[in-house]
Amino acid sequence: MGIEAVTANESFNFEHLLAPNWRSAVQRWLDEDLPSMDIGGFVVGDKMETAALYGKSSGVLAGAPFFTEVMRLVGCEVEWAAKDGDRIDASSGKVVIARVKGSCRHLLIGERTALNILSRCSGVATAADDAARRGREVGWHGMVAGTRKTTPGFRLVEKYGLVVGGAATHRNDLSQMVMLKDNHIMSAGSITKAVALAKRAAGFSIKVEVEAGTYEAAHEAATAGADVVMLDNFEPAALKKAAARLKKEFPNVLIEASGGITADTMTQFMSPDVDVISRGSLTQGYACLDFSLKVLPAEP
Structure with a gap:
């Protein structure tokens, strides 16, 4: 039972990922829950x-800067016994x-x-x-990524959690990399035309x-100059075969x-020819870790 530093994260200060305006989001989240009249506060007072x-x-701790900021905004101080990226082992009971x-x-x-x-x-x-651990265990060289399937208004926290956990964020928003999906291609007329315009x-x-649903579409995208080709909804065997054929002809894609x-x-789905595996479930439908905040008895 306790807290263990995740070796890969020991030297990182993840708070440095956050741009100066991140605190305004925390203020909005706090404002959403503030009472118009604090009856609970009336009960306990300023003691x-x-x-x-x-x-x-058990799991990986992430979100300490956001927790600290909430408490700062209400005039409280936080002293941490762990840092983001540490692994919590609560198998034998709760951990401070x-x-x-x-x-x-x-x-x-x-x-x-x-x-x-x-x-x-x-x-x-x-x-x-x-x-990320599952990939390392089988010796895969690639990277696991999230997607843009994030909670509206809460994307910053979920993307931050991906990085702390050792995954890639994929696109943080629509300005980071161009993703041409079926609707873009349908409207543009062809993959080749869509890539050229992009x-x-x-x-x-x-x-x-x-995004390509067939090998032929993927080959057209690579030929047109796409930097990344997503093989979407392929079965594992078909995906590995398509990835190998593409890498042989387009090694830099x-x-x-x-x-x-x-x-x-x-x-x-892991193979030497697959560079990225993206999963929307990393930021959509994830299981939350359980934390609680308990007032301690006064010291005698």
């Missing part, structure tokens, strides 16, 4: 208390993750918002860590990816596998 933040399920000090009414105002963020961010990081606008600095891939089936 100074210390509360313990407990990790009650941090201590929070402040007036009781302020602790309770910030409690649920802070816990909601931490439990969800840690859930994403844990799922990402599990996916390359003209993107220039040299933005990659262009094409990145091959991504996606569509219906789960934690249990993911290793079936």
Whole structure:
């Protein structure tokens, strides 16, 4: 039972990923839950208390900056016993993750918002860590990625959790890499035309990816100059065969596998010719970690 640093993350300060305006989002999340009249606060008053933040399920901790910011906004201080990227082992019981000090009414105002963020961010990081570990165990050279299937208004936290857990964010938003899907191709008239138009606008600095449901579509995309080709909803054997053929002819094109891939089936899609496996489930339908915040008894 306890907290173990994930070796790959020991030297990272993940808070440096966050642009200066990230705190405004935390203020909005807190504002959403603030009472018009704080009856609970009236009950407990301004008595100074210390509360313990407990990790009650095993997984990877992520979201500490967001938790700290919620508590700062309500006038409380957090002292962490762990950092983002650490692995929590709660198999033998709850683990103390941090201590929070402040007036009781302020602790309770910030409690649920802070816990909601931490439990969800840690859930994403844990799922990402599990996916990355499965790849390492079979010696796969590629990278697991999330997708844009994120919660509206909460994307920053979920993308942050992916990085903490060791996965790639894929596109953070529509300005990061061009993804040409079936609707783009249908409207443009062909894969070749869609890629040409995208390359003209993107220039040299933005990659262009094409979603392909058949080998023929993937080959057309690579021939047209796509930087990344997504083999979408292929069966494992067909995907490996298509990836090998594409890599042989277009060795510099990145091959991504996606569509219906789960934690249990993911290793079936791994091969030396597959560079990326993306899973929407990493940020959609992930299991949250369980945390609680409990006021400690006064010292005698």
